[in-house]
Amino acid sequence: MSLHPSGVLSPTTHRVPVLLLRSCHLEPAVAVTVFVTALAAAAGRGPAGSAAVAAAVLAGQLSVGWSNDAADAGRDRACGRPDKPVGTGELPRRAVAVAAGTALALCVPLSLLSGGAAGAVHLVGVAAGWSYNLRLKRTVFSPLPYAVGFASLPAFVTLGLPAPAPPAWWVLTAGALLGVGAHLVNVLPDIEDDLATGVRGLPQRLGRPGCRCLAPFVMLTALVVIATGRPGGVTGADWVLTVVAGGVAVAGTAVPSAARGRWPFRSAIVVAGLAVAELLLRGSDMT
Secondary structure (H helix, E strand, C coil), rough: CCCCCCCECCCCCCHHHHHHHCCCCHHHHHHHHHHHHHHHHHHHHHHHHHHHHHHHHHHHHHHHHHHHHHHHHHHHHHCCCCCCCCHCCCHHHHHHHHHHHHHHHHHHHHCCCCCCCHHHHHHHHHHHHHHHHHCCCCCCCCCCHHHHHHHHHHHHHHCCCCCCCCCCHHHHHHHHHHHHHHHHHHHHHHHHHHHHHHCCCCCHHHHHHHHHHHHHHHHHHHHHHHHHHHHHCHHHHHHHHHCCCHHHHHHHHHCCCCCCCCHHHHHHHHHHHHHHHHHHHCCCCCC
């Protein structure tokens, strides 16, 4: 380690990639990329189209993750977050900001590989993530970027098909609900730190008990929308996946967890995976 001109310890060059990985919110970035790529493959995007979807979604997710840590550098330092390299001084804020800008710049052409309409929709979702990091997380409208971002992902898939079409209402609704649920559980472990540093989004205003009750309900509703929204009736597999998702959501969010614990958000990832499985089991048509 060497001393940065600002007085913060700066990493030696060989540690920068590792520290950037720690700062990119890797778990949700990889999970979202895998889920959306699976939907693209099932919908008929083909190997090249699915690879383009994967590259664009990963670039977008990395840009949002890095911009979050760059925007929150001061808050993370004030809260003593040991899991945030920028907050601990291991990584300069400028390095994370440059990484975020680079990933965003790559995301634009990668998104447009799927066509103008699909690319534009995906970029709107990425912009929603940036708007959350830069401003909306501090307002009562904090769930909106998550709803828009998650709903944009199936639209990115279907609008990039050989015969482009918008996704069905129930797909968009389920995506938006999963996004709101992810927001509630993502904030849940850090509510006290957020309030201490002036962040008063909707979950902070609801408080920990409110989020614990609302998050499982919202995520379970997303599974119910998928099960009942698609023509053809509800199958036994739909009920099984919905019940399992409900159990995971309750276990991960309604049960108290350690401060700054990541299990609530991991439960949301599992629920999202079950939602994707339900979509795949019922066929590839999301339009």
